[in-house]
Amino acid sequence: MSRPSELTRHSLIEEAINVFAAKGFAGGSVRAITKKAKANQAAINYHFGSKEGLYREVLKVSIEAFSEKTLLHAGTVENLPREEAVRLFVRQQLQPLLSNSRVSRYVRIFAWETLSPSRVFQDYVASEQVPMLVLAEKIVRRYAPADASREEIMVKAIWLANQSGAFVRNFASLSRPPVSLSVDQGFVERLIDTIAALAIAALSAPSPRERSQRGEG
């Protein structure tokens, strides 16, 4: 593959990350992507086979980069106090909100997928492990008793993975009525503290099953 073709390929992926982060897979058009990437409309089909093929590449890049370049890795989660792991987990999703960093775009892409998963994403999570859910599961297990059911673990993992989602998705509308909050760096920091504290308190409490086992139900 020659130099100029790789440049086209690369800038297509780059702009696709921007467009899909802003509008989701269904809402992002190939025309918008090729226009921003200064490429021809046919380029996506030529290089990636289809819009779905391009998105598959975007997801691969995003998921790999997200799990490598972020605060919390699957390896480090075991070596932290469990409260600190929760805080970092929340932080790595909310902190990028105010920035235009690469990571913030990955987080937004994942937020779109948690709302209405694309076929590409569904295929991906069915075959390969999704770092965010794996992380959430690891953290939840550190709070759960040894005899917790898989159902309870998975439910809590899904719950934890989605604790920040509402704010990521609706970040723009937080500053508009009827919420009308002033959204700045300080707000995001307080938001991280609040959500992390809520999650920690929730996970620390005994589950309904544990309470009923102790005759407290």
Add this chain to the structure above:
Amino acid sequence: MSRPSELTRHSLIEEAINVFAAKGFAGGSVRAITKKAKANQAAINYHFGSKEGLYREVLKVSIEAFSEKTLLHAGTVENLPREEAVRLFVRQQLQPLLSNSRVSRYVRIFAWETLSPSRVFQDYVASEQVPMLVLAEKIVRRYAPADASREEIMVKAIWLANQSGAFVRNFASLSRPPVSLSVDQGFVERLIDTIAALAIAALSAPSPRERSQRGEG
């Protein structure tokens, strides 16, 4: 307005609720709605002015019915133990999941809106109060100290309102890999208990601000 025209109007709204609940506003087409309602494609524009006009009507019907026909009203929330209010709040969103009731369709429409709000919905929440957020705010206030900031209240209200959202949105994928849970009535009951317990424990804990005021930060 004559009888048959009202019949067309009514069945259009009825089928629109089904279609929008299944596919969201953007994903639901007027062709699908008019076909199911056995009406002409032009009927929507004739009776409601536009697709948006129909959706405005659907939202109005859904929000009114949801706040009237559900377990928890703005009036009753003050007269219950606050833990019970949380449980009912969670229950009224999760219990309809397994059924095909009207309410389940309303919940699904709201779930679509929390993911990517339509212009119609944004206009609605900017002008009229949304029952679900009002309820969440009332419940949060019962847990918050008297001097809690509006920011903290609103953040926690948004948080509470979205506690069930992940499961409503991804309900269908819970039974598929990699989650692979068996989803039946018993599961939904346990899910309600688990989520409600998590939310109650979270709200009951002192916020980071309170802890730092006590010198525990």
Add this chain to the structure above:
DNA sequence: TTGGAATTGAAACGGCAGTTTGGACCGAAT
């Protein structure tokens, strides 16, 4: 019963979507 308004109907319009086409271009090997 009749006249006019309300409603329905089939078809077309204009726009945007993803994709395909076929030729132009280019760089490197023959």
Add this chain to the structure above:
DNA sequence: ATTCGGTCCAAACTGCCGTTTCAATTCCAA
């Protein structure tokens, strides 16, 4: 210098979308 595979481009294709048109029909009051 020519050939050839890889790449790029403008344009067109197909399909779905929401909307509009306008004639046909239905309804109801006069």
